[in-house]
Amino acid sequence: MTVSLAIPSKGRLNEQAIAALAGAGISVAPAENARSYRTLVSGAPGLEVLLLSASEIARELRDGAIDFGITGEDLIRETVPEPDSAVDIVARLGFGHADVVVAVPDAWVDVETMEDLSDVAGSYRARHGRRLRIATKYWRLTQSFFTRLHGIQSYRIVESLGATEGAPAAGSADIIVDITSTGSTLTANHLKILTDGVILKSEACLVRSNRVERDAEDAALMAELAGRFG
Numbered sequence: 001m002t003v004s005l006a007i008p009s010k011g012r013l014n015e016q017a018i019a020a021l022a023g024a025g026i027s028v029a030p031a032e033n034a035r036s037y038r039t040l041v042s043g044a045p046g047l048e049v050l051l052l053s054a055s056e057i058a059r060e061l062r063d064g065a066i067d068f069g070i071t072g073e074d075l076i077r078e079t080v081p082e083p084d085s086a087v088d089i090v091a092r093l094g095f096g097h098a099d100v101v102v103a104v105p106d107a108w109v110d111v112e113t114m115e116d117l118s119d120v121a122g123s124y125r126a127r128h129g130r131r132l133r134i135a136t137k138y139w140r141l142t143q144s145f146f147t148r149l150h151g152i153q154s155y156r157i158v159e160s161l162g163a164t165e166g167a168p169a170a171g172s173a174d175i176i177v178d179i180t181s182t183g184s185t186l187t188a189n190h191l192k193i194l195t196d197g198v199i200l201k202s203e204a205c206l207v208r209s210n211r212v213e214r215d216a217e218d219a220a221l222m223a224e225l226a227g228r229f230g
């Protein structure tokens with residue numbers, strides 16, 4: 001009987017994830033081998049706590065390779081094709097707040113809403129000889145927001161794995177979809193969020209994978225653990 005739970009191994013979510021577990025009576029200490037992905041756990045017999053990157057946790061939940069994970073809702077919604085059936089958000093943990101937003105150059109003074117942007121996208125090819133380019137690492141969230149929610153068909157996603165806010169000034173994209181918390185990176189790059197351009201208000205969540213069949217004992221342990229975060 002073992003239930004696995006992964007927490008971010010480093011970065012901005014690591015310490016608060018450990019504190020969230022402590023609040024649920026689960027204490028996690030580094031393994032004797034500091035490079036190990038395993039930890040020493042007390043307060044929850046049968047629970048194994050693993051250290052993985054925030055984005056890896058989302059993939060492992062999607063694949064059913066771990067039972068629980070603590071990671072950002074943005075990474076879950078971006079990584080898991082059908083999040084509402086594949087995983088359950090057991091608890092929103094109140095840290096790691098960040099918004100996934102659509103931002104355009106400040107200089108686009110006539111573009112304040114998604115409707116304005118839809119007009120721009122519709123005429124972009126005629127005016128500029130190519131489709132509107134959106135820099136992002138959030139492909140799935142962007143496509144769903146632009147195409148499904150706002151009916152915008154004419155755009156091209158330019159994959160960006162870092163310094164996304166710099167893409168418009170660098171000329172590799174026209175607008176961006178990225179995460180923001182204080183807004184200072186957007187401001188520094190002369191970008192503004194559209195008034196209805198918040199795609200997702202994300203925070204760190206305890207997430208359960210629904211991908212695996214569990215025996216009664218594991219299911220009971222999982223229910224007991226989830227209940228501690230209620």
Ligand SMILES: Nc1ncnc2c1ncn2[C@@H]1O[C@H](COP(=O)(O)OP(=O)(O)OP(=O)(O)O)[C@@H](O)[C@H]1O
Pocket residue numbers: 008010011012013053054055056071072073074075096097098179180181182202203
């Ligand atoms: N200011 C911020 N910038 C980026 N991510 C933030 C911010 N505030 C909170 N987060 C959240 O932190 C999570 C990303 O955490 P972190 O940066 O540690 O992961 P990562 O380094 O991107 O993961 P990986 O190591 O897999 O690349 C996301 O869920 C994101 O929503």
Ligand SMILES: O=P(O)(O)OC[C@H]1O[C@H](OP(=O)(O)OP(=O)(O)O)[C@H](O)[C@@H]1O
Pocket residue numbers: 162165178179180181182183184185186
């Ligand atoms: O709204 P703000 O408070 O300015 O934060 C937003 C910025 O912070 C993050 O980058 P970070 O520099 O942390 O690098 P990372 O994305 O590689 O973790 C994120 O990717 C944004 O660029």
